[in-house]
Amino acid sequence: xxxxxxxxxxxxxxxxxxxxxxxxxxxxxxxxxxxxxxxxxxxxxxxxxxxxxxxxxxxxxxxxxxxxxxxxxxxxxxxxxxxxxxxxxxxxxxxxxxxxxxxxxxxxxxxxxxxxxxxxxxxxxxxxxxxxxxxxxxxxxxxxxxxxxxxxxxxxxxxxxxxxxxxxxxxxxxxxxxxxxxxxxxxxxxxxxxxxxxxxxxxxxxxxxxxxxxxxxxxxxxxxxxxxxxxxxxxxxxxxxxxxxxxxxxxxxxxxxxxxxxxxxxxxxxxxxxxxxxxxxxxxxxxxxxxxxxxxxxxxxxxxxxxxxxxxxxxxxxxxxxxxxxxxxxxxxxxxxxxxxxxxxxxxxxxxxxxxxxxxxxxxxxxxxxxxxxxxxxxxxxxxxxxxxxxxxxxxxxxxxxxxxxxxxxxxxxxxxxxxxxxx
Amino acid sequence: xxxxxxxxxxxxxxxxxxxxxxxxxxxxxxxxxxxxxxxxxxxxxxxxxxxxxxxxxxxxxxxxxxxxxxxxxxxxxxxxxxxxxxxxxxxxxxxxxxxxxxxxxxxxxxxxxxxxxxxxxxxxxxxxxxxxxxxxxxxxxxxxxxxxxxxxxxxxxxxxxxxxxxxxxxxxxxxxxxxxxxxxxxxxxxxxxxxxxxxxxxxxxxxxxxxxxxxxxxxxxxxx
Numbered sequence: 001x002x003x004x005x006x007x008x009x010x011x012x013x014x015x016x017x018x019x020x021x022x023x024x025x026x027x028x029x030x031x032x033x034x035x036x037x038x039x040x041x042x043x044x045x046x047x048x049x050x051x052x053x054x055x056x057x058x059x060x061x062x063x064x065x066x067x068x069x070x071x072x073x074x075x076x077x078x079x080x081x082x083x084x085x086x087x088x089x090x091x092x093x094x095x096x097x098x099x100x101x102x103x104x105x106x107x108x109x110x111x112x113x114x115x116x117x118x119x120x121x122x123x124x125x126x127x128x129x130x131x132x133x134x135x136x137x138x139x140x141x142x143x144x145x146x147x148x149x150x151x152x153x154x155x156x157x158x159x160x161x162x163x164x165x166x167x168x169x170x171x172x173x174x175x176x177x178x179x180x181x182x183x184x185x186x187x188x189x190x191x192x193x194x195x196x197x198x199x200x201x202x203x204x205x206x207x208x209x210x211x212x213x214x215x216x217x218x219x220x221x222x223x224x225x226x227x228x229x230x231x232x233x234x235x236x237x238x239x240x241x242x243x244x245x246x247x248x249x250x251x252x253x254x255x256x257x258x259x260x261x262x263x264x265x266x267x268x269x270x271x272x273x274x275x276x277x278x279x280x281x282x283x284x285x286x287x288x289x290x291x292x293x294x295x296x297x298x299x300x301x302x303x304x305x306x307x308x309x310x311x312x313x314x315x316x317x318x319x320x321x322x323x324x325x326x327x328x329x330x331x332x333x334x335x336x337x338x339x340x341x342x343x344x345x346x347x348x349x350x351x352x353x354x355x356x357x358x359x360x361x362x363x364x365x366x367x368x369x370x371x372x373x374x375x376x377x378x379x380x381x382x383x384x385x386x387x388x389x390x391x392x393x394x395x396x397x398x399x400x401x402x403x404x405x406x407x408x409x410x411x412x413x414x415x416x417x418x419x420x421x422x423x424x
Numbered sequence: 425x426x427x428x429x430x431x432x433x434x435x436x437x438x439x440x441x442x443x444x445x446x447x448x449x450x451x452x453x454x455x456x457x458x459x460x461x462x463x464x465x466x467x468x469x470x471x472x473x474x475x476x477x478x479x480x481x482x483x484x485x486x487x488x489x490x491x492x493x494x495x496x497x498x499x500x501x502x503x504x505x506x507x508x509x510x511x512x513x514x515x516x517x518x519x520x521x522x523x524x525x526x527x528x529x530x531x532x533x534x535x536x537x538x539x540x541x542x543x544x545x546x547x548x549x550x551x552x553x554x555x556x557x558x559x560x561x562x563x564x565x566x567x568x569x570x571x572x573x574x575x576x577x578x579x580x581x582x583x584x585x586x587x588x589x590x591x592x593x594x595x596x597x598x599x600x601x602x603x604x605x606x607x608x609x610x611x612x613x614x615x616x617x618x619x620x621x622x623x624x625x626x627x628x629x630x631x632x633x634x635x636x637x638x639x640x641x642x643x644x645x646x647x648x
Contacts, residue, residue, distance in 0.1 A: 230526035234439030250640035333609035
C-alpha cells in the first residue's frame with residue numbers, strides 16, 4: 001500500500017532522527033566524562049602543588065592528615081607503581097553514615113633530605129551527579145527537538161504541497177468530453193509546481209485540441225456521407241422499379257439495398273453519438289417517463305407482433321424527469337429495441353419503471369467476451385450482422401450526461417439493464 | 425401537378441426528377457440559390473423540394489424570401505443535417521415538411537402527395553383504388569363498402585403502399601415510414617413481412633385479393 005508523501009517523510013524522520021540523536025547522546029556522554037576526568041586530575045594536581053609549597057615554607061604549620069583533603073607521610077609506604085596515577089577510593093563519614101567516592105593521587109618528593117609521600121583527595125560525587133543531571137536534561141532536549149522537527153516538517157510539507165494537491169484535484173475533475181479548458185495557476189510561489197502546472201496545462205490543451213479535431217472529423221465525415229448515401233439509395237429505388245428487372249438482378253439489388261440501408265443507419269447513429277458528445281441536446285423539460293415508455297412498449301409490441309415473445313410491463317404512472325425529450329426517447333427506444341433484437345424464440349421481455357429505476361430484462365444468448373465491453377462502439381452480439389453496434393453505446397452516453405448509474409447483469413440467459421435515476 | 429426541385433447534387437436531382445416524372449408530375453429544376461429565386465418568381469408550383477445547402481445561399485433564406493412574398497407553395501426541406509434546430513427553424517419559417525438525407529424516394533413521394541392533398545384538395549379526404557377505399561380523417565379502410573379493421577401499423581403501411589401505387593417499395597422504406605420514434609432507431613425490418621402478411625389476410629377476408637405483391641426479395645408493390 002502506498003502512503004502519502006507526508007506519512008513517508010514523517011516515517012523517515014521517526015526512524016533516522018532517534019538513531020542520530022542516540023549516537024549524539026552517547027558521544028556527548030563520552031566527551032563529558034572525559035572532561036570531568038580531566039578536571040578532577042587538574043584539581044588533584046593543584047592541591048599537590050599547594051601542599052608541597054606549604055611544606056617547603058614551613059614544616060611545622062602543616063597537619064599530616066586531613067580526611068578527604070590529603071595525607072602527608074614521610075617514607076615510601078605507597079609502592080612506586082601506584083605513584084602519579086589517579087585512583088578511586090571510598091571514605092566513611094560517620095556523621096552522615098555513608099561511604100563517599102573520592103579520587104586520589106600520590107606523589108613522592110624529597111624536602112630537606114627527608115622523603116615524603118603526599119596523597120591528595122577530591123570528591124567525585126558532585127561530578128557524577130552533575131553528569132547524570134546534564135545527561136537527563138540533554139535527553140529531554142533531544143525528545144523536544146525530535147517532536148519539533150517532526151511537527152514543523154509535517155506543517156511545512158503540508159503547506160509546500162498544497163499547490164500540488166490543488167492541481168491534482170482540478171486534473172481529477174477534468175473531463176475531456178465536457179469541452180471545458182483546464183487552467184492551472186502558474187503562480188504557486190514554488191518554481192517546480194509552476195513548471196508542473198504549465199506542462200500539464202499545455203499537455204491537456206493539446207490533448208483537448210486533438211480530441212476536438214477528432215470529433216469534428218467524425219462529424220464532418222458522417223455529414224459528408226449523407227449525400228452520397230442518398231444518391232445510392234435513390235438510384236437503387238429507381239432500379240428496383242425498372243420494368244426490365246430479372247430475378248437475378250433483383251437478388252443482387254436486394255443485397256446492395258440492405259447493405260446500403262445498414263450503412264445509412266450506422267451513419268445516422270454515428271452522427272447522433274457525435275451530437276450527444278458535443279452536447280447538442282441542451283434543452284431540458286419535465287418529461288413524463290411513464291407515458292413515453294407506455295407508448296413505446298405499445299408500439300414495439302404492435303410492431304413485433306407475431307414474434308414469439310412474451311412482453312410484460314409494470315410501469316408506475318406519473319413518473320417525470322427533467323431531461324431532454326429527444327435524448328430520453330433515444331434511450332428508451334434503444335433499450336427496448338435492443339431487448340427485442342437480441343432475444344431468443346419463446347423468450348420474454350420485462351419492462352418495469354418506478355420512481356427509482358428503469359429495469360429492462362430480456363432472455364437472450366450469453367454475451368461473448370466480457371460484459372464490460374458491452375457498451376463499446378461497434379460491439380455486437382453474435383449473428384447480428386444487421387445491427388449497427390452503436391445502440392448501447394448511445395444508451396451509455398445518455399446515462400453519462402444525466403449521471404444515471406447504468407448497471408448490466410447477466411444470469412442464466414437473462415440480460416438485465418437497470419438505470420437508476422439517482423436521488424430524484 | 426408541378427414540382428420545383430432545388431438541389432445542387434445533380435445525380436440526386438436526376439433521381440428525383442425521374443421518379444416524379446414517372447408519377448406524372450411536371451418537374452422543374454434549379455441548382456443554385458439564384459436560379460431557385462428566379463424560378464419561384466416566374467412560375468407557380470404545387471410543391472417545392474428544397475435542399476438546405478445550396479451554392480450561393482442557404483435554403484432557409486430562400487424559404488424566408490418565399491414566405492415574405494406571400495408565396496404559399498408547399499415546401500419540403502431536404503437536409504444532410506438532422507439537427508433539431510434546423511428542423512425547428514425550417515418549420516418555423518414556413519416549411520411544410522422536413523426530410524433528412526439519405527431519404528427514400530417513396531417516402532419523399534408520399535410526403536409530397538400528402539402535402540398536396542392537405543393543401544389543395546381540401547374536399548377530397550378519401551383515397552380509392554379499385555374496391556378499396558380509405559377515409560383519411562377517420563383512418564378507416566373499406567373494401568367493397570365493408571370496413572376492414574386494421575392496426576395502426578397496418579393502416580400506415582397500406583396508406584404508404586397506396587400513395588406509392590404501382591411502385592416497388594423497399595422493406596427499409598416501410599420500416600422507416602411506420603416507425604414514429606427517432607430516425608436513428610428504426611426497428612428490425614424483418615417484421616415488415618409479418619405485417620404485410622396480416623394486412624393481405626385482412627384484405628382478402630373482405631374480398632380484396634392479391635392487391636399487394638411481393639417483388640423478389642426487394643419489397644412490395646400495390647397494384648390492381
